[in-house]
Amino acid sequence: NAGVTQTPKFQVLKTGQSMTLQCAQDMNHNSMYWYRQDPGMGLRLIYYSASEGTTDKGEVPNGYNVSRLNKREFSLRLESAAPSQTSVYFCASSEFYGSGAEAFFGQGTRLTVV
């Protein structure tokens, strides 16, 4: 009963390095999301994928790219990390149906850029 799995859980990067955050869900959901969480800012949407084969920008997409590899997997890439990208990153998935939907979250990736 894994739900949403994110890897890695912790990461330290140097400015300018690149990395990919991985996310996989086993609930057969169509929609997947990447958020970042910063103190006092709540959750801010970076990118989302309403269904396999589609991706859309959220509130704060600059400096990030995403790939919806298949229905299960949705990765987030930082091409050239900056200290402003130090944050906790959460992946989520959901299935929208007639009377509403809920989002299921992973445990988060704590990223520090030095």
Added chain:
Amino acid sequence: GNSVTQMEGPVTLSEEAFLTINCTYTATGYPSLFWYVQYPGEGLQLLLKATKADDKGSNKGFEATYRKETTSFHLEKGSVQVSDSAVYFCALSDRHTGNQFYFGTGTSLTVIP
């Protein structure tokens, strides 16, 4: 557009005190409303939800009622415990605006013995 505004924290209560965390929303459609809870070092977990006006969501002693007339979804608990210490997020989803979720900024609750 869609947005959620919730009471700012932090909130500190003594054990067995009554809890209210206010949440109001703006929505273009007819949204579903949620409360999520985040314990330290963990992801968000669904606490309760309501999908239509006057619905009451409840779980673990927490309750919230979907009030369309006041566009509110306030979280309440009659007697908090130390184990309720966490950050609480109000959220809405609206399938008519692109399968997105909109979150409030979160309210940190600390319950002291």
